[in-house]
Amino acid sequence: MEKSQWLPYLEKNLSPRRYRHTLGCAKLADELAKIYQVDSDKAHVAALLHDVAKELSVEAMQAEIKKTDITIPEMVRDNPALLHAYASTAMAQSKFGIDDEEILNAILYHTTGREAMSLLEKIIFIADAAEENRTYHPQIKQWRQQAKKDIDNAVLQVLEYNIIRVIQRGFLLDENTVKARNDLVMRNVR
C-alpha cells in the first residue's frame, strides 16, 4: 500500500479511539526518536502499524498471520491481547510491504517487551503504553516524562506495572515480559 493511503486506511479500519491512540503513539514515538537519535521514519512507521490488527477477530488475526511465515507460540494463539501484536506484524509485512526487521520486531514486541530490547523497541513500547490519550493509570504522565530522560527506567516501570496487572486479572504472563524486566534490573536500571 502507498504510504499516502496509510492514514485513510487506519482511520477507516480502526475505531475512533484506536485511531486516536495510534496517532498519539506516533507523536510520542517521533519525539522519543529525536531525543534518542533513532531513525525517525522507522519509529513513525512502527507506531502507525503497531495496532493495525487490534480490532480484528481472533480468527481474522490468525488468518493474517497464516499469510506470513510468523509462528505463533501456543499460549498466544487464542489470546487477543498478545495475538494482535503478531497479527499487526503480519499485516505490516503483507499489506504494508514492511520488510525491515527492526520495525517488525518493534511491532511484534510492543505489548510484551523482550530481553535486550533495541532502542526502537523501547520507544514503541513506551509510546504505546504512555501516549497522551492513555488513561488507564495515574502514573502515565510521569512515565511519559521519565521516558524522555531515562527510557530504560520508564520501560522498567511499565513492565513491572504490566506484570502485576496481568497477574491480578488472572491472564497468562508472557515470559518475554519477565525476561525484559529481569534484564533491566540486572543492568541496574533502577
Ligand SMILES: [Fe+2]
Ligand atoms: Fe497493542
Ligand SMILES: [Fe+2]
Ligand atoms: Fe497500542
